[in-house]
Amino acid sequence: MSVYDKYEVVIGLEVHCQLLTDSKIFSSAPTTFGAAPNTQVCEVDLGLPGALPVLNKQAVEFAIRAGLALGCEIRPTSQFARKNYFYPDLPKGYQISQHVHPICEHGSLTVELESLSRRVRVMRIHMEEDAGKSSHLEGKPVSLVDLNRAGVPLIEIVSEPDLRSSDEAVAYLKELHSIVVYLGVCDGNMEEGSFRCDANVSVRLHGQAELGTRAELKNINSFKFIKDAINYEVRRQIDLIEAGQKIVQETRLYNPNKGVTFSMRSKEESHDYRYFPEPDLPLLVIDSAWLERVRAAMPELPAKKRARFVEAYDLGAHDAEVLCASAPVADYFEAAIEGYAKNPKVLANWVINELLREVSGDQTIDTVPVRPPQLARLVELIDTGVLSGKLAKQVFEAMVESGQEADAIVEEKGLVQVSDEGAITQIIDEIFEQNPGQVSAFREGKTTLIGWFVGQVMKQSRGKANPQIVNDLLRAKLEGQ
Amino acid sequence: MKLNELTMTQLKAKFDDGQATASAAVADVLSAIEAGQKYNAYITVCEADTLFARAERIDKARISGAPLGALAGVPIAIKDNMCMKGVRTTAGSRMLENFIAPYDATVVERLEAAGAIIVGKTNLDEFAMGSSNETSFFGPVKNPRDSETIPGGSSGGSAAAVAANLCSAALGSDTGGSVRQPASHTGTVGLKPTYGRVSRFGLIAFASSLDQIGPMTKSVEDAALLLEAIAGHDPRDATSVDRAVPAFQSFVAMGVEGMRLGIPREYFEAEAGVDPDVLANVRGAIQKLEEAGATIVDISLPHTEYAVATYYLIATAEASSNLARYDGVRYGYRADEAKTLLEMYERTRAEGFGDEIKRRIMLGTFVLSTGYYDAYYRKAQQVRTLISQDFDRAFSKVDAIVTPTAPSAAFRFGQKSADPLQMYLEDIYTISCNLAGLPGISVPCGTNKAGLPTGLQMLAPRFEEATLFRVAGQCERSLA
Amino acid sequence: MEISREQVLHIARLARLRLGEDEVAGFQKDLNSILGYVDKLRELDTTGVEPTTHAVPIDGVLREDVADQRLSPDAILGNAPQKQEGYFRVPKVVED
Ligand SMILES: [Mg+2]
Numbered sequence A: 001m002s003v004y005d006k007y008e009v010v011i012g013l014e015v016h017c018q019l020l021t022d023s024k025i026f027s028s029a030p031t032t033f034g035a036a037p038n039t040q041v042c043e044v045d046l047g048l049p050g051a052l053p054v055l056n057k058q059a060v061e062f063a064i065r066a067g068l069a070l071g072c073e074i075r076p077t078s079q080f081a082r083k084n085y086f087y088p089d090l091p092k093g094y095q096i097s098q099h100v101h102p103i104c105e106h107g108s109l110t111v112e113l114e115s116l117s118r119r120v121r122v123m124r125i126h127m128e129e130d131a132g133k134s135s136h137l138e139g140k141p142v143s144l145v146d147l148n149r150a151g152v153p154l155i156e157i158v159s160e161p162d163l164r165s166s167d168e169a170v171a172y173l174k175e176l177h178s179i180v181v182y183l184g185v186c187d188g189n190m191e192e193g194s195f196r197c198d199a200n201v202s203v204r205l206h207g208q209a210e211l212g213t214r215a216e217l218k219n220i221n222s223f224k225f226i227k228d229a230i231n232y233e234v235r236r237q238i239d240l241i242e243a244g245q246k247i248v249q250e251t252r253l254y255n256p257n258k259g260v261t262f263s264m265r266s267k268e269e270s271h272d273y274r275y276f277p278e279p280d281l282p283l284l285v286i287d288s289a290w291l292e293r294v295r296a297a298m299p300e301l302p303a304k305k306r307a308r309f310v311e312a313y314d315l316g317a318h319d320a321e322v323l324c325a326s327a328p329v330a331d332y333f334e335a336a337i338e339g340y341a342k343n344p345k346v347l348a349n350w351v352i353n354e355l356l357r358e359v360s361g362d363q364t365i366d367t368v369p370v371r372p373p374q375l376a377r378l379v380e381l382i383d384t385g386v387l388s389g390k391l392a393k394q395v396f397e398a399m400v401e402s403g404q405e406a407d408a409i410v411e412e413k414g415l416v417q418v419s420d421e422g423a424i425t426q427i428i429d430e431i432f433e434q435n436p437g438q439v440s441a442f443r444e445g446k447t448t449l450i451g452w453f454v455g456q457v458m459k460q461s462r463g464k465a466n467p468q469i470v471n472d473l474l475r476a477k478l479e480g481q
Numbered sequence B: 001m002k003l004n005e006l007t008m009t010q011l012k013a014k015f016d017d018g019q020a021t022a023s024a025a026v027a028d029v030l031s032a033i034e035a036g037q038k039y040n041a042y043i044t045v046c047e048a049d050t051l052f053a054r055a056e057r058i059d060k061a062r063i064s065g066a067p068l069g070a071l072a073g074v075p076i077a078i079k080d081n082m083c084m085k086g087v088r089t090t091a092g093s094r095m096l097e098n099f100i101a102p103y104d105a106t107v108v109e110r111l112e113a114a115g116a117i118i119v120g121k122t123n124l125d126e127f128a129m130g131s132s133n134e135t136s137f138f139g140p141v142k143n144p145r146d147s148e149t150i151p152g153g154s155s156g157g158s159a160a161a162v163a164a165n166l167c168s169a170a171l172g173s174d175t176g177g178s179v180r181q182p183a184s185h186t187g188t189v190g191l192k193p194t195y196g197r198v199s200r201f202g203l204i205a206f207a208s209s210l211d212q213i214g215p216m217t218k219s220v221e222d223a224a225l226l227l228e229a230i231a232g233h234d235p236r237d238a239t240s241v242d243r244a245v246p247a248f249q250s251f252v253a254m255g256v257e258g259m260r261l262g263i264p265r266e267y268f269e270a271e272a273g274v275d276p277d278v279l280a281n282v283r284g285a286i287q288k289l290e291e292a293g294a295t296i297v298d299i300s301l302p303h304t305e306y307a308v309a310t311y312y313l314i315a316t317a318e319a320s321s322n323l324a325r326y327d328g329v330r331y332g333y334r335a336d337e338a339k340t341l342l343e344m345y346e347r348t349r350a351e352g353f354g355d356e357i358k359r360r361i362m363l364g365t366f367v368l369s370t371g372y373y374d375a376y377y378r379k380a381q382q383v384r385t386l387i388s389q390d391f392d393r394a395f396s397k398v399d400a401i402v403t404p405t406a407p408s409a410a411f412r413f414g415q416k417s418a419d420p421l422q423m424y425l426e427d428i429y430t431i432s433c434n435l436a437g438l439p440g441i442s443v444p445c446g447t448n449k450a451g452l453p454t455g456l457q458m459l460a461p462r463f464e465e466a467t468l469f470r471v472a473g474q475c476e477r478s479l480a
Numbered sequence C: 001m002e003i004s005r006e007q008v009l010h011i012a013r014l015a016r017l018r019l020g021e022d023e024v025a026g027f028q029k030d031l032n033s034i035l036g037y038v039d040k041l042r043e044l045d046t047t048g049v050e051p052t053t054h055a056v057p058i059d060g061v062l063r064e065d066v067a068d069q070r071l072s073p074d075a076i077l078g079n080a081p082q083k084q085e086g087y088f089r090v091p092k093v094v095e096d
């Protein structure tokens, strides 16, 4: 048993999701990503003297949606608070957040791993504003501040320390990611920082009740980095304890190039955020009518959809998972089912193996030229024997290129499968005539040549011969005489 | 009589009769400002060309019979903590000495929509923190009633401008008495509306839960007229209240027949330190109100003695946070040649803020800090509830409450500035009104032995400014 | 309570105010005098009293999610003490 096995890993996650609003949480400035610096700001985001915040209703609805999806209680009244600290990214010298009374509390999320299913408690979801961004000029003693992101609405989803491994943490994050994207509240773009994670990591001996001293790993923006950062941090902490040293409670950053975490070591005095209720904003009141309106508009969530796909369409768990990983893909699949309901399994295969391959770069499943009814028709043509699988792939490629209907391509290129036994027999006879050696070799026992014969027929028919019939006829002729 | 010496109502009447033009009114005000520079009432006077151009447009419109706003052509001054687009807005601080506001406060938009001509920005205690106007970076304002004395604060510049006829009327802001107390010291009328009645958008915040913009005028009727122009819901201020704005002017002449007026005994007890002359004047006024048909009722506001302490904890806590934005990054003063970010912050704020601001930021930072929040800030918020409840109980018995505005008439420069606590006690009668969010008004109420004006304050339930105008209107007539 | 000199320095640091040697004692004296005065609130039993954040009950009006751009680039950067290529420029944020 390794020394590392003596310890239990304890992880709690804080996830910040940027909400998909058009305007900021407390001002009407736009939230466009990637704009020229300091162009998406108004007096409120700049913290100009006299400016006042007014809460964005859509941001509230997005927060409620996330809360409902995670089984939270939605507080009938919640309160904003000021978190005071100085930083050039923070124009007012305080961040408007929620402190004592967050909008959502007491939820949970169940994560499924191969060997276990873990219910992770969600302590709270609160609303807050994002900060701006400062960049450091290499080799110069200055930083440049861009406030475009200041005031972009965020929800912070805080879990209890219920996760026990980096794998569980990643599974939790993936499920959470899929949920917020499903809900349409966040675009989930981790590179742009729309979905980012802080991990509180500590270790303790198995069986020990109290928590160990934790380190907070800040702002990690990929699933892989989270896993690597936690694994590194766990080893670091265990090594320290085993060496008789103490863990310091601190904030650490992850360096993906070196694969290590390092202390943010600020010279600052301990943080004292001096939270107090935000006097510029009244209490946020969510009455039951509003709550019910948001609830009624809730989309189906990934876990439920997966179960339904397995049940209703007789799909394997893996196929259901792939299809349900993204709401547009699942919607595409179901729209195609509406066009042709007789063979969901084959349809699923086509979506997973062919269609998703076309989705890359700028292309999304909604911009692929092959629309759900068209894919449905293609599968119907296979099912009714008009197209072989091989021909269907050719047709599909042509559909992607041209956006035409399957039937039109089949007609234009004369790709209809030949199932006429007479015509196929004629081809077989010709091949036998030209290759007597192969025929006798087969009959003398080299039966593996069947594949060669099928290939010849298909070649001769330019791929149009129905392979099943070719096979049957060949065997009858070769074995029967 | 010069046009600048008229009340707004009188000036409007002259405009309507064709006896005066906006251009002439602007000319009279500008020459008065020139002659009255000794008061140091203005920090910025708007460009004469711009003012005359605006006046001419209004005069032309009037001649052509075009519809005009309620304040068309009236020269008005605003306290220099209200943002006005393209105009320097300093809050009386070195920190904003050269700050040009890129947007208009809602009150500025509303004044301009009503046709008012904003002639300039008046001097104030730095960031509205003070009761004597001695903390302004731009020097103290002198009281036109006696230039050896302070004009009160923090809206001392607006009060002096109205008292010395350097405008027809002005706006001030009132966080703990900053409109009413200088009105009292300068013999003018000052009104603090109900919290939420007037938008704070564009008002440079001192203490967000207490600040309110209010009119400072030469008559009660003018105060009603000006409040009508600036009041009303503003979607840009989440704490502004969506309520109809009554025609306040119609209440001024209504009288007090049948009204019940409360006299809070705690405000008259000797330990409150009220000056005997002030007391005599207030008692005289109360008698006149009784003669005019009001019933005088003895009431109690038992938590009065805790108001100043409560106020200074809440106001400084909010201020410490509101003033964090002055960091030298995006606008305002920045210390030269700071090598590190921390040094830039600390020196910018040390050099940009005056002593009183620093003192309040320090106190506010302390009372919010870990370990002290519950004992100080939260405690003060609880006492605030008790103070509010005192008024709720009182208003179940009376329509309005009558008190002195300030414990004494205007004092001499330097008299109270050495001891911050002495200065804070200057607001003892005005502060509870802000804590409870009530409307309050101060009207002139005689003079002390030295001939300096003293004031009478009236308080009413939330959104009952109309009641204040009835009582204040009666006082004005009875004491005339 | 009495505020110590160290506490004065700590508060000044939190508030980002650099105090001169001579100022520290002055602020210490003023703060202690004010805190001595506000200590009178302790006389009151406030058990169970709800704290007041907003004196006037306000039914919160929310904004519709509609974006607009009200300020011009000049208005945004016009008051900046130092700027560079559309950014606000400050002394280096992270010290090495
Ligand atoms: Mg956090």
Ligand SMILES: [Zn+2]
Binding pocket: A016, A128, A156
């Ligand atoms: Zn956060």
